[in-house]
Amino acid sequence: MRLGESPLGRRVFKVWLRDLIVWSKYWHGSLVGSLGEPVLYFLGIGYGLGSFIPAIEGIPYIQYLAPALIASSVMNSASFETTFSSFTRMEIQKTYQSIAATPVSMEEVIAGEILWAATKACLTGTVMFIAVAFLGFIHSPWAFAAIPVVMMTALLFASIGMTVTSYAPDYDFFTYYFTLFLEPMFLFSGTFFPLSSMPPLLQTFAWFLPLTPSVYVVRSLFQGHVGFHLLGPLLGTIVLTLFFFFFAIRRMVKRLVV
Amino acid sequence: MNPVIISASQIVKKFNGLTAAVDGVSFSIEKGKCFGFLGPNGAGKTTLMRMIYCFSPRSSGTMTVFGRDPLREPRSIKQRIGVAPQEDSLDPDLTVIQNLEMYARYFDIPKTVVQQRAERLLDFFQLKEKVRSKIDKLSGGMKRRLIIARALINEPELLVLDEPTTGLDPQARHAIWAKLEELKSQGVTLVLTTHYMEEAARLCDELVIMDLGKIIEKGSPAELVERHQVKNLEEVFLKLTGKDLRE
Numbered sequence: 007m008r009l010g011e012s013p014l015g016r017r018v019f020k021v022w023l024r025d026l027i028v029w030s031k032y033w034h035g036s037l038v039g040s041l042g043e044p045v046l047y048f049l050g051i052g053y054g055l056g057s058f059i060p061a062i063e064g065i066p067y068i069q070y071l072a073p074a075l076i077a078s079s080v081m082n083s084a085s086f087e088t089t090f091s092s093f094t095r096m097e098i099q100k101t102y103q104s105i106a107a108t109p110v111s112m113e114e115v116i117a118g119e120i121l122w123a124a125t126k127a128c129l130t131g132t133v134m135f136i137a138v139a140f141l142g143f144i145h146s147p148w149a150f151a152a153i154p155v156v157m158m159t160a161l162l163f164a165s166i167g168m169t170v171t172s173y174a175p176d177y178d179f180f181t182y183y184f185t186l187f188l189e190p191m192f193l194f195s196g197t198f199f200p201l202s203s204m205p206p207l208l209q210t211f212a213w214f215l216p217l218t219p220s221v222y223v224v225r226s227l228f229q230g231h232v233g234f235h236l237l238g239p240l241l242g243t244i245v246l247t248l249f250f251f252f253f254a255i256r257r258m259v260k261r262l263v264v
Numbered sequence: 265m266n267p268v269i270i271s272a273s274q275i276v277k278k279f280n281g282l283t284a285a286v287d288g289v290s291f292s293i294e295k296g297k298c299f300g301f302l303g304p305n306g307a308g309k310t311t312l313m314r315m316i317y318c319f320s321p322r323s324s325g326t327m328t329v330f331g332r333d334p335l336r337e338p339r340s341i342k343q344r345i346g347v348a349p350q351e352d353s354l355d356p357d358l359t360v361i362q363n364l365e366m367y368a369r370y371f372d373i374p375k376t377v378v379q380q381r382a383e384r385l386l387d388f389f390q391l392k393e394k395v396r397s398k399i400d401k402l403s404g405g406m407k408r409r410l411i412i413a414r415a416l417i418n419e420p421e422l423l424v425l426d427e428p429t430t431g432l433d434p435q436a437r438h439a440i441w442a443k444l445e446e447l448k449s450q451g452v453t454l455v456l457t458t459h460y461m462e463e464a465a466r467l468c469d470e471l472v473i474m475d476l477g478k479i480i481e482k483g484s485p486a487e488l489v490e491r492h493q494v495k496n497l498e499e500v501f502l503k504l505t506g507k508d509l510r511e
Contacts, residue, residue, distance in 0.1 A: 011336070011337060011338065011339050011340075017370070020369050020370055023369070024355075024366055024369075027358075027362075027366070028355075028357040028358065031357065099353070099355065099356055100349070100351050100352070100353035101353070101355060103319070103349065103351075103353055104347075104349065104353035104354075104355075104367075105370060106319060107317055107319060107342065107345075107347040107349065108342055108367065108370035108371055108418075109339040109340075109342045109343050109370060109371060109372075110370045111338070111339070263319065263320065263321070264279060264320060
């Protein structure tokens with residue numbers, strides 16, 4: 007119960023800065039960790055397996071895959087940060103509790119953590135984006151419009167991850183989340199193959215996975231397919247992000263401030 | 265009489281609406297004094313501390329810290345409090361000096377001021393040689409001293425210490441007591457919880473003994489020994505809380 011002062015304010019960025027400073031000490035390892043997997047998929051599936059696959063929707067497979075891998079790498083990076091890393095800071099290092107003993111509120115601690123996780127994921131996304139551009143897979147200037155969409159994706163999954171953490175009794179909980187939720191989403195959100203190749207029921211189901219709209223929009227922008235068909239998925243992603251951002255904060259405060 | 269810094273009346277704290285961890289506690293703490301909360305594990309001491317430093321909301325009762333309500337104005341109260349929690353909450357990803365600098369940021373203390381203060385605090389707590397050390401390279405006593413140093417970075421008027429010397433060897437404990445006495449002489453109000461009677465007898469001007477969420481006795485250490493006609497505070501404590509194990 008908070009009666010007086012507004013619990014969310016500028017001090018969010020102090021928490022964000024704390025995480026940035028810590029990250030800057032270990033950034034090389036951290037970047038290798040979050041880039042390793044998408045790059046391997048890109049090379050292994052895109053180039054390797056991709057050379058046996060005919061063009062999809064009129065474009066070479068690797069070009070089809072690249073934008074989706076940017077979106078999903080951001081999802082993974084953001085998810086990892088607000089689950090395993092945030093849980094460690096909360097439960098083991100007691101970082102949240104010690105910051106909340108200062109004029110920073112617990113709401114700001116959680117919001118700062120989510121924003122940091124999103125920022126870190128965007129760094130991964132940016133490196134991927136530059137790599138993809140370098141390899142010559144950007145054919146439309148609209149691809150740059152994918153950047154804010156990727157940022158939104160990062161914020162969305164950072165917020166969902168934090169929500170999961172608010173329920174987590176231990177680290178095992180995250181294994182379930184990654185194996186039963188994120189991994190299937192990585193495979194069935196239209197990342198590796200078009201949704202249209204799945205049975206209609208599964209296609210409908212896939213649209214309810216939070217990664218699907220992001221992959222769709224990012225890929226469309228990369229190919230310069232801009233139009234009203236992007237509006238629904240975009241709006242859905244924004245609404246979902248806002249919901250989970252505030253829901254995660256609420257849940258975490260409820261868990262911690264007792 | 266000194267001005268009152270904390271006043272609490274009929275404080276109740278229930279978790280999940282179940283049994284009361286703190287059950288109708290009233291007290292007031294004067295400026296410049298050292299006030300102790302004693303009691304076996306589970307007496308409600310830590311819960312009360314958390315309410316004072318605006319972390320936990322109370323279920324009912326009234327409380328003011330510096331004349332303000334922790335539920336309404338947590339930021340302005342927290343700006344003037346230093347908190348040394350029970351658990352090791354130092355940031356293991358940062359060095360000793362970075363721990364102080366980062367904490368100072370949360371209080372909006374200007375950088376140049378922080379440098380001077382950090383230097384003075386590390387000197388005061390004999391951590392000067394460890395300035396650039398990582399936290400896991402510190403001994404238990406050093407970590408405790410750093411936690412207290414960190415709590416002083418905003419030059420608080422009130423220092424809340426939750427079991428400041430638990431788990432330390434006698435040398436480390438005496439070193440911390442000496443520092444706390446020095447702080448008191450500088451006019452800092454101290455609120456501490458402990459289950460070391462020697463600590464309470466040495467530091468506290470006034471104390472309460474709590475059990476099962478209630479205050480069961482209050483007074484100065486000397487008054488309590490006198491009132492119960494025993495040799496020391498430990499005997500008062502055992503007389504009041506019994507000899508049964510609590511965990």
